[in-house]
Structures are given as structure tokens and as C-alpha cells.
Amino acid sequence: MAAPMNLQSLSDKIVRTRVSSVLNKDVKQFGKKHLFDGDEETCWNSDQGSPQWIVVEFSESVPVSQLDIQFQGGFVGKTCWVEAIQSGQESFVRLHSFFPQDINQIQNFPLPDTGSSLSSLKIVFDSSTDFFGRITIYKLEILGAS
Template sequence: MAAPITSLTDKISRTRVSSVLNKDTKQFGKKHLFDGDDETCWNSDQGSPQWILVDFSEAVTVSQIEIQFQGGFVGKTCWIEAMQAGQENLSRLHEFFPQDVNQTQVFPLPEPALTLTSLKLVFDSSTDFFGRITIYKLDLLGSS
């Protein structure tokens, strides 16, 4: 029997981001990615690529990613990099192509599921002319 699919945010030991708009971490910092508040967001500064790197406190199996962007500040060419248990480097795992909308979008990871210790979301380009990315909600779903 497969393990139930749940949010893995409680398994995150560290989150890093490529940049924060105007270095204003209080208003636009990485802490807002997983806070569950519809009124807060992570907003990157300009430039491409932008990224989010998550390290887990234990090996987990990520089966899907849910992201809610702000329309107009959406990643266009995106991919997931992952570090599997026992590896020392991230490797490119899967590409995904979000729509330029405000709704939560779900991106399943390819089967077979891999046991990961780190996950990196790379936004190589953006619908914003300046390359900014704005995310109101990010959830990593799977099992531990």
C-alpha cells in the first residue's frame, strides 16, 4: 500500500531563494512561500533565472508541486532539479510550463517517484519583462 500523499512543508529544514524584491525580506521574503496566508508572497527581484531551493530534514518522495503565481509574474520556462538520497549534486529532473494565471496550478512529477533530500525550482524566464517572479502559495506534496 502506498504512503498517503500529504504536504511536506513540515519536513523542510532550509529554504533559499535567488533574490528578494528590493531586498525587502519582511514584505517579500521566502518565509511567505509556505505561510498559508493568501495576502503574502515571495517576490523575486529582476533578472533571470530565479529559483527556490528547499532542503528536507529527511529523505522524502515528492509526487507533485502546487504553485500559485501572481498573473504577469509567472515562470515561463521552468524546471525541477533534485538531489536524491546519497547524491552530492542536484540534477535536472523535469520541466514544467505554468499558465499566466492567478489560480493554483498543479505539476505532477514523473514516475517512478524518487526519494529526495533537496529540490530546486528554476524559473529560467518570466512573463514579466524584467524577469520577476511572484508566488503566493507553494506546496510540495508527497510522502516521507
């Protein structure tokens, strides 16, 4: 059995973040900057419609091992997946599906070892527990093996 990995945040490697939408275009209150600010009182809140997504670009290729996501209950992705641009590739390839619970706590989603580092990561929320398709995230942490 393999020894457990030491995971560390890759937030210092993030150079650009894009999101599918922001509720009422109010980026000050609900913008993408709130995904990584560490403030429990702030959040990214998408506008309505499906799918919603988050794209993260890294300063260098990094090995991504896990996503930690804290949703707002009632505004949780139901059918979700991760796409990535791996080293030497130019377009996103679907890597892994995950299915969050409709709760407010931080949820951990281990990703399969691709054997390759990633230059960009896309998290797709194909559907939502919200009738209008909105997603609300208080915390997103992208972790890699150290």
C-alpha cells in the same frame, strides 16, 4: 491502472529554504517565509533578472510527487524545471520541465516517479512573463505520496 496516490504536504519536513533574490531586498514584505505561510495576502517576490530559483532542503529524504504553485498573473515562470538531490547523491540533477499558465490560480505540476527519495529540491524559473524577469508566488506546496 494504478490507484490514485494520497498526497500530503511535506512542509513539516522542510528545514531550510533559499531563494535567488527578494524584491528590493525587502525580506519582511516579500521574503521566502511567505512561500509556506498559508496567508493569501503575502508572497515571495523575486527581484528582476533571470533565472530565479527556490531551493528547499528536507530533514530527511522524502518522495516528492507534485508541486502546487500559485503565481501572481503577469509574474509567472514561463520555462521552468525541477532539479533534485536524490538519496546518495551530492549535486542537483534536472528531473522535469514544466510550463505554467499566466494565471492567478493554484496550478498542479505532477513530477515523474524517480524511484528515489529527495533530500533537496530546486525549482528554477528560467524565464518569466514579466519583462524584467520577476517571479511572484503566493503559495508553494510540495506534496509527496503517503
